[in-house]
Amino acid sequence: MMGKLKSFEIVLDNNRSVFHPGERVQGKCVVDVKGELKLKALKIFMRGLAKVHWTEPRSTGTRLGSYTEHYNSEVEYFFKRQTLHGADIPDQPRETLSDGRHEFEFCFELPFQCIATSFEGKHGNIRYWLKGELEKPWAFNHKTKKAFTVISPIDINKQEYQLPVENSVEKSLCCWLCISGPISVCARTDRRGYCPGESIAISADFENHSSRTIIPYATLHQTQTFFANGKSRLRSTKFTVLTGLPITPGNRATWDAQLLKIPAVSPSIINCGIIKVEYYVKVALHIPGAYNLSVHLPIVIGTVPYRRFSPYMVSYPRVIEEVGVSYFDSRMLPVPPPYREMSPPLPAIEAPPTYAETYSGAVDIRDEDDDDNRGVNMGDWTYTPMYTYVYGYRYRPPPAYSEIDPNPVTEDQASNVAEQSSNTRL
Known part of the structure; x- marks a missing residue:
């Protein structure tokens, strides 16, 4: 059988x-x-x-x-x-x-x-x-x-993906022979690269000098482009929507890092000859009785999540070459930790x-x-x-730029480090 x-x-x-x-x-x-x-x-x-x-x-x-x-x-x-x-x-x-x-x-x-x-x-x-x-x-x-x-x-930690994306547009409404004041949008993202699960921080300035009440909103869009036989076919999909408060005539409004969540979508595809997948954020104003005013902010959906600065990262001393003599910039040298018998714990390894x-x-x-x-x-x-997909993502705004060193090195610390460096060379 x-x-x-x-x-x-x-x-x-x-x-x-x-x-x-x-x-x-x-x-x-x-x-x-x-x-x-x-x-x-x-x-x-x-x-x-x-x-x-x-x-x-x-x-x-x-x-x-x-x-x-x-x-x-x-x-x-x-x-x-x-x-x-x-x-x-x-x-x-x-x-x-x-x-x-x-x-x-x-x-x-x-x-x-x-x-x-x-x-x-x-x-x-x-x-x-x-x-x-x-x-x-x-x-x-x-x-x-x-x-x-x-x-x-696609590693979004590369410098090219860390730069913000900004765009602006303005128009005036026309009704018969009357022309209203301008309506404008100026919007930007905190960076260009993201991973699914993260949120896009959108900052924007809206001005309404018209006679109508307008409503700001933002959406995440995906475009799929297919190529065959010398032709292309486009398909667009809209995902998350963020809506702001109405802006009455003669007023303005500001968004300060409004968050737009990214769902579990495909990464951007830029290395295939017959299929391309791209993303952009649309920030717009809904204007009753007229075409909406909008700007597009192109972004990249990556695969390597954003890594924030770790307190365990070590900065190497800066070596300056001057007339053939090398010396260390003492302000760049870390202060040695106090002596202890027990070794400090190792920094936490980033989760896979x-x-x-x-x-x-x-x-x-x-x-x-x-x-x-x-x-x-x-x-x-x-x-x-x-x-x-990045679970439990929480947006943290980047630190404000300042000329003042947040961790200044005192004169005593600098002199101690310089003396230790000199003894080491001897």
Whole structure:
């Protein structure tokens, strides 16, 4: 009597679901058999693919009616395979799996460069998955599939992402022959780079010299751009909304670090040739009976959370070169701690990043070649992308700039440090 396949699934080590470029993806294929099962080979594949597809209606201009035009594009990042059991050679003897549970280990390595962050969009996706295939003699092959998230790092601690973004706009309302005073918006963010879970601190100045009551508000927007066959398709999504108090005629209002929460969204995608994901903050004024006045502040959603200054960080002394003589600036040298027998505790190690399921939820990862009319697919064929998320984030405004040193070095401390430095050199 021929054996029966009870279950067939892919299990990743430590139940990992998020990986970074250059890391190893390893785990095992688990096959549970009732009786004895004959097979030719057990294979596993790992693939990374960016895919775009959308349709547009077209008219022929004749009685033939209309037709649908398809736009498709693909970028394959990698395709790897391993044979875990049996032989991938024709006319080889068949293998037999005995009754019970069998585990077959595998290990792949992701490319270190040139792969984009996982993404699921309206007209395309960037997807990475493992597929196991159990080849049986004189029967349909059984398949199982497991997708995982790849995050291409964007470190928002870089200087380019720490600079604020600012924009302003002004207009006057026109009613018949009357022109009102100007309405203006000047808005800025505290920085350019953020991670999901953080809040964008928006500062703004609103002036209303018109005869109408206006309402300020801010929204977070995502734009998805898909490219195929020389054309592009754009989709925009609005997330969090922040609304301010009405501003009556002749008055002004100010926002001082109003917080706009970032949900669990995909990071910005800027290194994929056929899919681009961008974000901006829209700060606007709702004007009754007229077009709203707004400014766009482009931001970047990253993957490496913002690191605030740690009190355990050490500043190295500044060395000044002057006419061939090196000496230390005594004000830059830290005052040595008092002697103690017990070593001080080590600084706390920064916690590893945490991840959250994307707001859009699970998707079906079946492709055209995963047709299951014969009921041979096994396991869970759904997938939910996981992205970096900062839990418990609390906004802390940056310290005000001051020419005065908050921790001045006294003359006695400076002289002691200089004397110790001189003795060390001797």
